[in-house]
Amino acid sequence: MQPIEAHKPDLTLATDLTNQQKSEARQQCFYGCVFCGSPVFRYYFPPDSLSAVLICPLHAKQLRSALLSASTLVERMKQPFNQQRINKPGFSFDPNRRVQVSVGMNTVYADFVPGGGEQYCIWVNGQELFTLHSESGWLCFSFVLSDTTGQVLIRVEKGELQLSPDQWEYSYEVNTLKIRDQQRRLQFTAQLCNDRVLLTKGNFIDSFGDGFVVEGNRVIAMLDGQKGGQYMHRIEPGRYKGGWALFNKIRHPELVMPGNFAFVCAAKRKYPGTER
Numbered sequence: 001m002q003p004i005e006a007h008k009p010d011l012t013l014a015t016d017l018t019n020q021q022k023s024e025a026r027q028q029c030f031y032g033c034v035f036c037g038s039p040v041f042r043y044y045f046p047p048d049s050l051s052a053v054l055i056c057p058l059h060a061k062q063l064r065s066a067l068l069s070a071s072t073l074v075e076r077m078k079q080p081f082n083q084q085r086i087n088k089p090g091f092s093f094d095p096n097r098r099v100q101v102s103v104g105m106n107t108v109y110a111d112f113v114p115g116g117g118e119q120y121c122i123w124v125n126g127q128e129l130f131t132l133h134s135e136s137g138w139l140c141f142s143f144v145l146s147d148t149t150g151q152v153l154i155r156v157e158k159g160e161l162q163l164s165p166d167q168w169e170y171s172y173e174v175n176t177l178k179i180r181d182q183q184r185r186l187q188f189t190a191q192l193c194n195d196r197v198l199l200t201k202g203n204f205i206d207s208f209g210d211g212f213v214v215e216g217n218r219v220i221a222m223l224d225g226q227k228g229g230q231y232m233h234r235i236e237p238g239r240y241k242g243g244w245a246l247f248n249k250i251r252h253p254e255l256v257m258p259g260n261f262a263f264v265c266a267a268k269r270k271y272p273g274t275e276r
C-alpha cells in the first residue's frame with residue numbers, strides 16, 4: 001500500500017482488510033466517519049497505526065489537502081464523532097427497536113433481532129439495491145445507485161464506498177447524507193439514523209431498466225425503462241422482511257423473493273401488476 005500523497009498526513013487507503021477487520025473498525029469508530037459520523041466512508045490506515053479508521057470522502061479530502069491535521073485525526077480516533085451522540089435522539093443504543101423506513105414518504109418498519117440481520121428496503125430482480133444491516137445496535141447501509149438508464153454509479157457495502165464517480169461530492173450534516181454529481185446536481189438524499197431512514201432521492205434501476213426511482217414523496221416503479229405505477233403516502237405497519245420489491249418474472253422466472261415485502265411490483269405479462 002502506498003501513501004496517497006507524500007507530503008501530507010500519511011493516510012493510506014486500507015484496500016485489503018478482511019471482513020473481520022472491517023467489522024472491528026466499524027465498531028471502534030461507531031459506524032461512521034470519525035469527523036462527522038457519515039455512514040458512508042472508506043477504511044484508511046492513519047500514520048503509525050495498525051487499526052483502520054472510517055473517514056468520509058469529504059474529510060479524507062481535507063486531510064489530504066492539510067485542511068485537517070494529522071493530530072486532529074489522532075484526537076478523533078480516540079473519540080469518534082458518533083461516540084459523542086450515542087445518547088442523542090436517533091442514535092441511542094437499542095437493538096430491539098423498530099426502525100421506521102420511509103422511501104419517498106411511503107413507510108414500512110424494520111424489526112431486527114438483537115443478533116443483527118438485514119432488511120431489504122429495495123430489491124430488484126434478485127439484486128439488493130438498498131439494504132439495512134443491524135450490527136451491535138447500529139445500522140449500517142448498503143446501496144447501489146444508478147443513473148436513469150440503470151448504469152451503476154455508486155456502490156456502498158456496509159457503509160464502505162466501493163465505487164463512485166470522481167469529483168462527486170458527499171456531505172453529511174446532522175443525519176442527512178447528500179450526494180451531488182460534478183454539476184452539483186443532487187443524485188441522492190437520505191436521512192440515515194439508528195431508528196429512522198428517510199430516502200427522498202435516488203435511482204435504483206438494474207441494467208434492464210427495471211427498478212425504482214425515488215423522487216421527493218414518490219416512489220416510481222420502472223419496467224423495461226418505462227415508468228410504471230407509483231406509490232405515495234402509503235404506510236404498511238406489519239412485519240416484513242423488506243420494503244419495495246420489483247420482480248420481473250418474465251425475464252427472471254427462476255428467481256425467488258427472499259421473504260415478504262410490503263410493496264411488490266411484479267411483471268407477469270405485459271406491464272401489469274404495478275400498484276398505484
Ligand SMILES: [Zn+2]
Pocket residue numbers: 033034035036037038055056057058059
Ligand atoms: Zn466525515
